[in-house]
Amino acid sequence: MDRNEAIQRVKELRKIIEQHNYYYYVKDNPQISDYEYDQLMQELIHIETEFPELLTPDSPTQRVGGAPLESFEKVEHSIPMLSLSNAFDEQDLRDFDRRVRQGLGVEGPIGYICELKIDGLAVSLRYENGRFVRGATRGDGRTGEDITQNLRTIRSLPLVLKKPLTIEVRGEAFMPRRAFERLNKERAMREELLFANPRNAAAGSLRQLDPKIAASRSLDIFLYSVVGEDTLPVDTHSGSLSMLEELGFKVNPERRVCEGIEEVISFIEGWTEKRGELPYDIDGMVVKVDRLAYQEELGYTAKSPRWAIAYKFPAEEAITILRDIEVTVGRTGAITPTAILDPVQLAGTTVQRASLHNEDIIREKGIMIGDHVVVKKAGDIIPEIVEVKVDKRTGDEQPYHMPTHCPACDSELVRLDEEVALRCINPQCPAQIREGIIHFVSRNAMNIDGVGEKVVTQLYEKGLVRSVADLYYLDREELLKLERMGEKSVDNMLNAIEASKNNSLERLLFGLGIRFVGEKAARLLAQHFGTMEALQNATEEEIVTVHEIGTKMAESIVKYFAKPEVVETIERLREAGVNMEYKGLRPEEVDADSPFAGKTVVLTGTLASVTRKEAQHMIEARGGKVSGSVSKRTDLVVAGEAAGSKLGKANELGIQVIDEKTFLEWIK
Known part of the structure; x- marks a missing residue:
């Protein structure tokens, strides 16, 4: 394929892919299979890799998120993003209607449009010649923050409009309930703080400096207005919403034009009852005068438009x-x-x-x-x-009196270190054992596929596991006797358990669930001590010499390894062939002549042989530091497939760039 053919094919592929994104994410009506979609995407990635000069920010391949930012730039809104005045009951709505009719000098009913008030984060999007160029938060209404890179990761947001217009539109970015529940479940497994609600989760996601975090959060967006309605050939707000849909924007379908305030009240009453049926959160209804000429005539107060009001649902109790x-x-x-x-x-x-x-x-x-x-x-x-x-x-x-003894094992409960929580400190407590095994097999620990919460519960109830070590001594014939465990699922599970034996020491340390030891601490400990035996024999004084390990964690580690049952578990794991050593290079083992020693390295694009996290650990283990963005201080860039703007900036600055093959050779 020559360059001219590549240019033409890239245009075709981008148009096809964005059309299918529209059907899938906006219309919820996919037209092709996931496999067919992936084939199109892979072809586009291949061409953009072969002809990197054709890669543009609005390519569908760039929705995974760009380089992390050091900070958000301030954006001054061309027209302020005003807040709405609130209504809390029917009388407030009727008072609003009275003010509107008085302001217009109209005696009869006014036409209003009612829209669901999405509980998310208000954003403003600017398109130039039909291409998305900037997105910002509301901020204080006059000045917001530039979150363009994060907004690009929202699949339902069009990067290119169906018409080459230059417009500014506003909407609400949000997190669907299912995505929120999945996110909190993952955070709970990592023992991270949970988000209180989807709105906080959406806002937190869009204010991450690393766009890849936003890309992983399954955010969505509804658009609800155009700044300067005269840019579209419409005379009503409801007409502008229909026009937004024609341009490719996702607009909430649950809207209605009502003739008079009584119809508005009836519409709100219906949604007050059934809002729980929606797959996303709403906290009220927005009521707007539909005719744009009326909106202009009514104008604004210093804080809000006179032609709109937000009805807030009462907190449902x-x-x-x-x-x-x-x-x-x-x-x-x-x-x-x-x-x-x-x-x-x-x-x-x-x-x-x-x-x-x-x-x-x-x-x-x-x-x-x-x-x-x-x-x-x-x-x-x-x-x-x-x-x-x-x-x-x-x-x-x-x-009610809290129990004095554990409901699972009848051991006496204690309150440690003046904590609020009561604790069972019996290491043989069945509830703790079960929860501990679930943690051990989780993705960020030993990553044993096919052994989830239900399987662990079944294994425990049948007496097949009583500690994490028992997983490595499971008998195939015994597993086949369990409910819903066929030959294929059993073999897959045993293969996953066998594969986990090769994990590096830090995964095992994290999986053991030592109190206060998270993923990062486990990696630091593994790097420093090198082997399980060395860590087991370490004193508190030796442990606190590890960077970022404090006395509280050191004390917990020493107490953990002093328990006879822990010593027995680790010995059984060792006998089963579970790796007890750190697989990376320890600080003292780093070769001063390593190509990564003392260098700042940036990873970009998709690596086929290793994950981004694995590559980072490899570089750090060889004395390098991994950065998320390219600057004059960058020494080396590792470029995988579909490397984007970071590669271009590295070339501009004359920074050394290597491909994945060279990277793997240097790692050996």
Whole structure:
């Protein structure tokens, strides 16, 4: 293929791919299979790799996220992004309607358009000649932050419009509920703080300096207005929304033009009841005068338009009876109380349980068994008890006392280091063992595919595993006797377990679940000590010499390895053939002549043989430092397939660039 043919084919492929992105992410109506889509994408990547000068920021291949930023630049909005005044009940809506009609001198009903108020992050997008060039947050309304790179990762946002217009549009970026639940589940597995609700998760994702984080979060967007409506041949706001759809934007379909405020109120009442059916969060309804000429005539106050108002749904709450309080035991032995409730409908779902977090919450709220309690969903997601209806008490309510002994093993519970949480410190506690095994097999630990929470529970209940070491002694014939375990699934599971034996020491350390030792600390410890035996024999004084390891963690590590059951588990793992050594180079082993020693390296593009994280560890193990962006301080760039702007900048600055093949040769 010569250059002219490549130019033509790239144009064709981008148009085809973006059209299929539109059908899939905007219309939810895919026209081709995932395989066919992947083939098109791979062909485009191949051509852009062969002809890197053809790579542009609006190519579909660039949605994975560019280089991390050092900071967000400020953006001054051409027209301020004003907030809306609020309505909280029907009377507020009727007062708004009265003000509108008075301002226009109209006696009859006004035409309004009602749109769902998406609970997300308001953004402004600028297109020049039909191409997306900049996106910004609302900020203080006049000045926001440039988050263009993060917004490019949203698949439903068109990078090229269907017409070459220069316009500015505004919308709401959000995180669907399913994506939010998946994200929090992953964060829980990594023992990271959970997001309180999808809105916080969306805002946090779009304000990450590394666009790849935003790209991994499955964000979505609805557009709801054009700045300067006269740029489109329409005379109503509802018409402008239809025009946005024609341009390729995703516009919320659940909108209605209403004749008069009573129709508006009726529409809002319907959505107040059924908002829980949506796959995303809404916190109200936006009501706008539909005719653009009327909007212009009504104008603005200093803070908000006179022609629009935001009706805010009341926080959905329900009263039910607390029948009991159950406690569960986590991997670290922490005891968590959960309220058992009479079933009650809340935000579209049936709620029967609510987290009480810890004993102090129960005391602060004065909760008793049998109480009538007010329940709401925090962020419309997590059920919580808001208050106790003390006036409904009959005298039959019973105070609740936290157990003194573990519900799983009957060991005495203790409160460590003045913590709020009670803990079971019995190392043989079945609940802790089960949770510990689930952590051990997780992706960021030993990464054993096919052994999830349900499989671990089944293995434990059947007596096949009692520690993480037992996983490496499982018998194939015994596994085949289990429910829903056919020959293929059993063989896949055993192969995954066998493969995990080759993991480097840091994965094993993290998988063991030593208190306070996360992924990073596990890698630092593995690098420093080199072997499991060396770490087992280390003193607190020796451990705290490791960079970023403090006394609290060092004390926890020494106590952990002093336990007889831990010594036995590690010995059994060793006998099973599980690797006990760090596979990278330790600091003292780094060859001063290593091509990476003392160098700042940037990785760009897709590496076929190793993951980005693996490549980073390889470089760091050989004395190098990995950076996310190319600058004058960069010494070397490793360019994989579909390397983008970082490669171009490296060439401009005259920085040495190597391909994946050379990288792997240098690693050996």
